Amino acid sequence: MKATKTELIRLAQLVHKDFASGHLSKNARQAVEVLADYQNAAIELLDLALGAxxxxxxxxxxxxxxxxxxxxxxxxxxxxxxxxxxxxxAECVRKRLATASKTGTVSPSTLLFLVQCFGSAKLDIGEELRGVVEHLLEEVSEANADNFNPADLAGLFGFVANLVKEADADPFAIHSALAESSEGVPNEHRGVLATAFLFSGEAAAAEASVGWLLDPAAAVRQALAHALEDAARKGKVTPTMLRRMIAIRNWLPQDSRAALDTAIATARRKGVPPAQWDDVEVRQLTCTGVDGSGAIGVLAHCRNKRKNVLGSLVLKHDFGVRDAWAREGLKTKEIEQTFFEASLMDQFAIRAEFIRTAVGHFLALGHQTGSMPPFGLLRFLEVVGIHSVQPEFISATSLLEMIQDGRVITANQFEQLLAKGSDLVADYAFLDSWFEVGDEVDVVLTGNRATRKKREALIMERVIEPRREWWAQAAAWAAYILNQAGIDERWQPFYAAALAIVQKRPLHEISLMKWVAEQTVMASETRQIAA
Structure with a gap:
């Protein structure tokens, strides 16, 4: 069902109540929840925003x-x-914005704000909109050229100082705010922005500049690395900055490492020692199962310098490290509430060493997919006391070999586990999301009037079979997480399913994969009814 114009404006007014109060709370959450019940309204919301x-x-x-x-x-x-x-x-939204930029009825600042919505959603703006952004920035620059005053050079640094103050001098918060708001800004401009922060004279801003080493564009990464070399020669690279530069060096693609190596070497020659890592106390560390999209979430409660710290990490198959952040100064009750809300889904206690293994794998996966990790990952690792993580891809076979308990499973037990894998759904809620979606599913099922069993068999043959490796990874990571969590967890059926997938056993012999096919057909029917 599509939302009406009146309903969308009502939801916007709900959000405005929170904006007026200075923080997002129940009104914004309610608006988002209601919006999710409708068909995607991106075009309608954009049109309303352009009208406003x-x-x-x-x-x-x-x-x-x-x-x-x-x-x-x-x-x-x-x-x-x-x-x-x-x-x-998504392409329609991009084109609608690009068209609006040519009418002259919407200010450049509003157009740039709407483009930034892509950044907050972590959705690529596309080449046409990048050109629009570059043109808008040129317009703004030309409009202000006649009013230029050399004294205004302090304006940028005044902006930096204000941002540092608003972010409580947190370099990760500073970088996050700028990274989102600069979505679509040409590479050259982002490189200049990072360099300006580096030489701003604000310590937190200089530390934030290191985050642009993880920019998606090689040109930005390389420009900042060269600027860091210059800063190192001038004694402006601090021990903390150097430690972080060293920590993320191997996270970078090969095309960006040489310039950073030079900056690191220059800082060392100037006598700058890398700062020591803080001693932290990990109070609680939990992990979700692997959901149907391939996502794994981690929550951490730690103590650092007598302060509570809450950290969050999201890893995703077919992508890499999707998101990561850490926040200091929360009250214990706030953290307990966060963990309580998370516990409404499956949560499993893990050890810090799991983080090193998992992050290393997903960093390597990011190298394969071309997805750079967020700067917040470094902060998360600092919070949980993981000093060094190197990208290392782990195949499903290698991951299963790391589960030493799996070696004692006998042949008879293995067959029994394969047959009973679907029984897991009563114990683990994350399996409710184990189904296939997408155009491939629609091609197989739309208009198909065969029996349910035949449709499930077609899903296994045409959809799941081509993604055998993906499902092997999902099942293997589920087994690894549950095995790490303790003896009470049922990791063995996941282990057996993953091993059988790797061994090329027919999918119909793996009850967990039969469950995925059943869920896929059911989910497709539900979507068709909703549509």
Missing amino acids: ATKEDESLIDSLGFLLGQSLEALRFDIESGYRTASEL
Whole structure:
């Protein structure tokens, strides 16, 4: 069902209540939840925002922009699930924005704000919109050229100082804010921005500049690495910056390492020692299972310098390290509430060493997919006391070999585990999301009036079989997580399923894969009814 214009404006007004109070709470959450019940409304929200722009209704633009970001994020999820229609809708949004930029009825600042919604959703803006952003920035520059005053050079550094203050001098928060707001900004401009932060004279801003070493564009990474070499010669690279530069060196693609190596060597020659890692106390560390999209979430509660720290990490198959952050100064009750809300889904206690193994694998996966990790990953690792993580891809076979308990499973036990894998659904809620989605599923099932069993068999043959390696990874990581969590967890059926998939056993002999096929057919029927 599509949301009406009146309903979308009502939801935007709900969001505005939170904006007016200075923080997002129940109103914004309610608006997002209601929005999710409708068909994706990205186009409609964009049109409303563009309409509000002609009336200069800033508060409505801000609220609609927030909802647009949520809709674009939902589109990204569908795109990653393989829906061509989602990709087409995202392209329509891009083209609508590009067209709006040519009408002259919407200010450059509003257009840039709406483009930034793609950044908050972690959705690529595409080449056409990048060109639009570059043109808009040139317009703004030309408009202000006649009013230029040399004294205004302090303006940028005043902006940096204000941002540092607003972010409580947290370099990771500073970088996160700038990385999102600079979505679509040409590479050259982002490189200049990073360099400006490096030489701003603000310690937190200089530390934040290191985050641009993880920029998606090689040109930005290399430009900052060269700037860091210059900063090192001038004595502006601090021990903390050097430690972080060393820590992320191997996270970079090969094309960006040489310049960073030179900067590191220069800092060392100047006598800068890398800062020591903080001693931390890990109070609680939990991990989700592997959901149907391939995501694994980690929550951490630690103590650092007598302060509570809450950390979050999201790893994703077919991508790499999707998200990571850590926040200091929370009250114990706030952290307990976060863990309680997380416990409504499957959560398993893990050891810190699991983080090293998992992050190393997903960093290597990011190298394969071309996905750079977020700067917040470094902060998360600092929080949990993981001093060095190197990218290392782990095949499903290698991961299973790391589960030493699996070696004692006999042949008879193995066959029994294969047959009873579907029984796991009563114990683990994350299996409810183990089904296939996307255009490949629709091709097989849309209009297919065969019996349910035949449709399930077709799904196994045409959809799951081509993704055998993906499902081997998902089952192997589920087994590894549960094995790490303790003896009470049922890791063995996942282990058996993963091993059977790797051994090329027919999928119909693996009850867990039969469950995936059954779930896929059921989910498809539900979507068709909803549509």
